[in-house]
Amino acid sequence: MRANSVNIQQSVNAMDLxxxxxxxxxxxxxxxxxxxxxxxxxxxxSNPMYREMRGMSDELSVIGTxxxxxxxxxxxxxxxxxxxxxxxxKNDLERxxxxxxxxxxxxxxxxxxIRLTRCVKPSGIIVETADRRDWDDGAAFDGYRGHNExxxxxxxxxxxxxxxxxxxxxxxxxxxxxxxxxxRFRELCPDIRTKLVVGVTYVEIFRAAYIAGLIDPNxxxxxxxxxxxxxxxxxxxxxxxVRQNDGQWVRMAGKKQDDGxxxxxxxxxxxxxxxxxxxxxxxxALTLKTKQLHHAxxxxxxxxxxFDKDHKMIFGNNxxxxxxxxxxxxxxxxxxxxxxxxxxxxxxxxxxxxxxxxTQVFQESVGxxxxxxxxxFLRDGRILQVRYAPILDVGCLLLIHDIxxxxxxxxxxxxxxxxxxxxxxxxxxxxxxxxxxxxxxxxKIEAFGDRLTRKYNDVLPEDxxxxxxxxxNASGRMRQLINDLLSFSRVTSNAEEFKPTDLNIILDGVVxxxxxxxxxxxxxxxxxxxxxxxxxxxxMRQLFQNLISNSLKFARDGTSPIIKVSASKVFYFDxxxxxxxxxxxxxxxxxxxxxxxxKDQIFAIFQxxxxxxxxxxxxxxxxxxxxxxxxxxxxxxASGEDGVGATFTIxxxxxxxxxx
Amino acid sequence: xxxKQTIRILVADDDADDRMLIAEAFEExxxxxxxxxxxxxxxxxxxxxREGTYENxxxxxxxxxxxxxxxxxxxxxxxxxxEIRKDPELRKIPVVILTTSQSDExxxxxxxxxxxxxxxxxxxxxxxxxxxxxxxxYWIEIxxxxx
Numbered sequence: 001m002r003a004n005s006v007n008i009q010q011s012v013n014a015m016d017l018x019x020x021x022x023x024x025x026x027x028x029x030x031x032x033x034x035x036x037x038x039x040x041x042x043x044x045x046s047n048p049m050y051r052e053m054r055g056m057s058d059e060l061s062v063i064g065t066x067x068x069x070x071x072x073x074x075x076x077x078x079x080x081x082x083x084x085x086x087x088x089x090k091n092d093l094e095r096x097x098x099x100x101x102x103x104x105x106x107x108x109x110x111x112x113x114i115r116l117t118r119c120v121k122p123s124g125i126i127v128e129t130a131d132r133r134d135w136d137d138g139a140a141f142d143g144y145r146g147h148n149e150x151x152x153x154x155x156x157x158x159x160x161x162x163x164x165x166x167x168x169x170x171x172x173x174x175x176x177x178x179x180x181x182x183x184r185f186r187e188l189c190p191d192i193r194t195k196l197v198v199g200v201t202y203v204e205i206f207r208a209a210y211i212a213g214l215i216d217p218n219x220x221x222x223x224x225x226x227x228x229x230x231x232x233x234x235x236x237x238x239x240x241x242v243r244q245n246d247g248q249w250v251r252m253a254g255k256k257q258d259d260g261x262x263x264x265x266x267x268x269x270x271x272x273x274x275x276x277x278x279x280x281x282x283x284x285a286l287t288l289k290t291k292q293l294h295h296a297x298x299x300x301x302x303x304x305x306x307f308d309k310d311h312k313m314i315f316g317n318n319x320x321x322x323x324x325x326x327x328x329x330x331x332x333x334x335x336x337x338x339x340x341x342x343x344x345x346x347x348x349x350x351x352x353x354x355x356x357x358x359t360q361v362f363q364e365s366v367g368x369x370x371x372x373x374x375x376x377f378l379r380d381g382r383i384l385q386v387r388y389a390p391i392l393d394v395g396c397l398l399l400i401h402d403i404x405x406x407x408x409x410x411x412x413x414x415x416x417x418x419x420x421x422x423x424x425x426x427x428x429x430x431x432x433x434x435x436x437x438x439x440x441x442x443x444k445i446e447a448f449g450d451r452l453t454r455k456y457n458d459v460l461p462e463d464x465x466x467x468x469x470x471x472x473n474a475s476g477r478m479r480q481l482i483n484d485l486l487s488f489s490r491v492t493s494n495a496e497e498f499k500p501t502d503l504n505i506i507l508d509g510v511v512x513x514x515x516x517x518x519x520x521x522x523x524x525x526x527x528x529x530x531x532x533x534x535x536x537x538x539x540m541r542q543l544f545q546n547l548i549s550n551s552l553k554f555a556r557d558g559t560s561p562i563i564k565v566s567a568s569k570v571f572y573f574d575x576x577x578x579x580x581x582x583x584x585x586x587x588x589x590x591x592x593x594x595x596x597x598x599k600d601q602i603f604a605i606f607q608x609x610x611x612x613x614x615x616x617x618x619x620x621x622x623x624x625x626x627x628x629x630x631x632x633x634x635x636x637x638a639s640g641e642d643g644v645g646a647t648f649t650i651x652x653x654x655x656x657x658x659x660x
Numbered sequence: 661x662x663x664k665q666t667i668r669i670l671v672a673d674d675d676a677d678d679r680m681l682i683a684e685a686f687e688e689x690x691x692x693x694x695x696x697x698x699x700x701x702x703x704x705x706x707x708x709x710r711e712g713t714y715e716n717x718x719x720x721x722x723x724x725x726x727x728x729x730x731x732x733x734x735x736x737x738x739x740x741x742x743e744i745r746k747d748p749e750l751r752k753i754p755v756v757i758l759t760t761s762q763s764d765e766x767x768x769x770x771x772x773x774x775x776x777x778x779x780x781x782x783x784x785x786x787x788x789x790x791x792x793x794x795x796x797x798y799w800i801e802i803x804x805x806x807x
Contacts, residue, residue: 439760439783440760443760444678444681446783446784447681447784447785447788448677450785450786451684451785454785
């Protein structure tokens with residue numbers, strides 16, 4: 001033991017004395033424990049902190065005490081028997097020798113968590129340090145358990161817990177001196193962290209904060225800032241929330257104790273504040289939207305009222321009140337639909353006193369989950385349309401429109417339509433009746449003209465015969481006109497049911513009729529195979545006949561009229577998206593043609609492009625064609641070139657049920 | 661058998677022009693049988709039944725054939741035809757419809773009511789003369805009529 005003392009003395013001699021004193025003092029006052037053992041594991045040196053942490057009695061503190069004994073003292077107080085203790089220590093040391101270093105978490109005699117770090121130095125000396133700093137709650141004790149806590153132990157534990165609290169706290173004495181704080185408090189004041197030590201004053205802290213630039217000096221002077229902090233000191237319960245330079249939101253609130261001391265709690269409220277700001281933003285947007293909605297609802301032309309599931313009013317707009325003329329204070333939230341209805345009857349709003357009827361309507365719509373529309377006929381002549389719309393989990397909405405004018409307009413429209421229909425029918429009828437009845441006097445004119453010619457032609461003077469001739473010419477034209485007009489009006493009045501019609505047969509029939517005329521002019525009708533379509537056969541015949549006659553009539557002088565008839569199928573989609581096939585038939589001639597400017601005019605009734613002296617005709621033939629095509633839901637078009645020829649293109653449905 | 665030349669013809673037509681044209685057509689066709697004219701259905705029945713203004717004709721024989729217009733005032737051709745066919749005295753007289761109508765409905769209805777022929781008035785005078793010639797040839801010269 002003496003020899004060891006000499007060894008230490010020798011090493012001390014080797015050092016500069018002053019440095020040795022400093023080192024010793026430093027070791028003595030260090031807040032980590034240091035114990036040094038020689039190769040035989042005997043205690044060479046220890047500082048007070050080490051002994052405190054190790055809980056070493058004076059006996060154990062003597063230089064030369066075996067490490068095992070110091071260890072055992074700690075372990076025996078854990079309650080292990082001697083053999084188990086010996087085993088544990090043996091394992092510990094073997095591990096240390098094997099690894100050259102080792103680290104253990106143990107609990108001190110006072111119950112504190114202590115980390116022991118051992119290291120085997122190259123000289124064989126073992127240094128063990130003990131510290132509290134790297135202790136964390138989650139770490140397991142390495143085989144050592146704490147024992148019953150003393151009051152001191154629990155106070156330490158409390159402080160430790162406070163260091164790990166989410167909130168920072170600082171305790172100031174009544175005169176404003178910082179007496180205690182936890183680590184969290186420091187963390188939450190990152191800019192003045194170093195100033196936060198026990199002993200500084202409340203005012204010093206905030207001056208430091210001001211100087212650290214936490215406050216914009218352009219907004220608040222230092223004195224104003226300190227004054228505001230002093231107000232908080234006076235009333236610490238009033239919390240302040242500030243945004244720090246690092247973007248964190250921090251809330252500080254205090255609690256004045258009976259003895260005048262103040263505990264400040266500083267909390268990170270960044271997330272909360274962000275959420276609150278977001279909520280405020282949403283709230284503001286919602287308020288704006290609600291305002292807009294209310295504005296819109298109150299400015300609607302329709303009356304609107306909403307009821308809850310018990311048919312109690314939630315809200316109604318001004319128009320609702322005005323439409324029914326309810327007293328303003330009568331319509332208020334909570335009033336029921338039935339009460340409103342009864343009031344309307346009491347006010348004599350309805351045309352008949354059919355409360356029962358409207359009650360029934362009401363009953364039917366109660367709880368109905370389908371939209372419905374009802375009409376109220378008011379005594380003052382107005383018609384209100386009530387649209388009922390259920391709202392899931394809320395109740396229902398009623399929208400009330402004054403449709404008096406719409407209704408009147410609709411009725412007027414129906415009347416107009418009927419008049420139009422009648423007028424159309426009359427017109428149709430007129431064409432038929434007129435042409436029919438005109439035949440009668442015409443027949444007389446022709447007959448008596450004929451008599452006059454036969455009996456008195458010889459005795460009539462030259463000009464008398466001329467007059468008679470002109471009368472007979474005119475009546476002949478009139479006959480033609482009447483006949484054409486009759487066939488024109490018969491397109492609809494004598495319409496037959498549509499049936500499958502082979503257009504080849506139709507064309508053959510027409511060509512047969514004009515065979516003589518074709519032979520005289522050297523003309524020909526050349527046709528390719530035509531389809532069979534649903535149509536009125538007699539009308540198809542008239543259509544073909546009119547078109548071909550037209551081409552023959554407008555043949556070029558000195559040119560044999562050639563009429564080419566061709567057909568093709570066209571496909572397209574109707575407005576239901578169904579594919580529909582139609583047939584397109586072209587009649588091409590080599591006649592005098594016409595200027596395309598007139599292509600639409602030629603289908604109008606009584607419309608002629610040429611003088612009567614050049615070409616005979618009534619101007620009804622092509623109009624009849626178009627009428628037939630219209631009657632078959634088809635389309636007719638013409639194109640021509642002066643002096644070259646004309647082409648008539650008709651397009652007809654292949655399957656056709658005809659018009660109603 | 662009657663002397664063909666004495667068979668009386670009765671024309672019922674409300675249109676004076678048509679009566680005149682028919683008369684001229686008879687002339688043109690060189691038909692010399694006696695012809696009487698009445699203006700409507702009532703007139704026709706009174707003539708046949710020798711009533712009213714025709715009371716003085718008690719001794720005159722009934723016509724051998726009637727040319728009847730369909731559309732006439734008071735009682736039209738159809739109504740008159742019905743009366744004639746109901747009357748046992750008159751029903752045996754052949755009736756030829758001579759009308760401007762071409763409608764299928766009129767044709768069918770007329771035959772249903774028991775007409776012997778249905779002729780649409782020709783448009784021209786020449787046509788009318790042809791019709792009269794044929795009527796004469798058939799109903800007066802060929803057909804045996806009841807006494």
